[in-house]
Amino acid sequence: MQFNSLRENNSLPKHEFDLLSLSNRRFIKVSLAQDRNDALRLFDYLDDFLCLEENRIGLIQELISLNKKGVFLFEKDREVVGFYAMQMLNSFGLEALLDGEYDGSLPADCYLADYDDEPAGIYVWGYIAPGFAANGVRYVSQFLQQPQFREANIYARPVTKEGLKITRNFGFEKIDGFQDGLYQYTRLINRSYS
DSSP: OHHHHHHHTTOSOSSOGGGOOOOSSOOSEEEEOOSHHHHHHHHHHHHHHHOOOTTHHHHHHHHHHHOTTTEEEEEETTEEEEEEEEEEEOHHHHHHHHTTOOOTTSOOGGGBOOTTSOOSEEEEEEEEOOGGGGGHHHHHHHHTTSTTTTTSEEEEOOOSHHHHHHHHHTTOEEOTTOTTOOEEEOOGGGOOOO
16 A cells, blocks of 8 residues: 555656566567667667657767667668667766766767777667557666676656657656766665665
């Protein structure tokens, strides 16, 4: 009874991001974006939602090349049906993010963790996963359970009502004092329980 009243007041997340498990049924294929072809495919998908300018292809390609372990494509029948994109931040990048000085749309190399380094934080710069494509988030959660990533808290700035709802449902909490709505997911391994 108490649990239900907490859930109704949005005090508990609907799903704990670190505990998402893989589905036995595969509705979609999930893969890491690797090259210009993947950037073009992601651009075409995003263009349907955002009406992007043509020069954004280069930006998407650069974001993919800077983050070889950060952009996941969700596909069905070889067509992109969703994505989840992150930037692996080093300690300087995390500090800049928390100071409000980080530009996730065009991050400086000096803020990003090297390929094999453990990130100090993970910044989600975008995701769209409608309908069955939402299953792809489960794969991202599992990927982030690897030793390299499991201690890095995750940060996001949702820009739509749907994005905010999903962010909260996965256990992200708003960081007080941020005008632009920065949310943090504290990884289970980093939580202290009394």
